[in-house]
Amino acid sequence: MIHVCSLARLYETVETTGARHVVTLLKDTDRVERPSSVVAANHLILSMDDISVPMDGYTLPCNDHVSALVEFVRGWDRAKPLVVHCYAGISRSTAGAYVAACALNPRRDELTIARELRRASATATPNSRFVALADRMLCREGRMVAAIDAIGRGAMAYEANPFRLELE
Secondary structure (H helix, E strand, C coil): CEEEHHHHHHHHHHHCCCCCCEEEEEEEHHCCCCCCCCCCEEEEEEEEECCCCCCCCCCCCCHHHEEEEEEEEHHHCCCCCCEECCCCCCCCHHHHHHHHHHHHCCCCCCHHHHHHHHCCCCCCCCCHHHHHHHHCCCCCHHHHHHHHHCCCCCCCCCCCEEEEEECC
């Protein structure tokens, strides 16, 4: 199971879920101290801004970010939950969780996963570029992008409530 949260709720979420793997998707990665229950090898840190088009001075999500995430989640043994977080728990982390669910379930329908994401979080607004890059990488032929478009933008919020996304 994948849990999604904001940076502010990271330590609480790791503790309450018993997670032993964490994915951090933030530009300012120095803001994150790895939870003590997570060994360094089980903490993937991806430095990027929450943007979908190039902007001067910002780090655009790229193929390297997506491939690192896919490799990391495919190496996760699923014995304990995985926590994916960004700053607010709304865009980068929800994109990461969606991509992880699609990567781990290559035969599962993209729209089914996207609808489950929406049911779990009214605020989820996955980063469109991250999803599009993963769609191409996972050979989903536009279905991941279409599924996220179909669920629409999430409700406005400063910070999302933590939630879980089932993998099966």
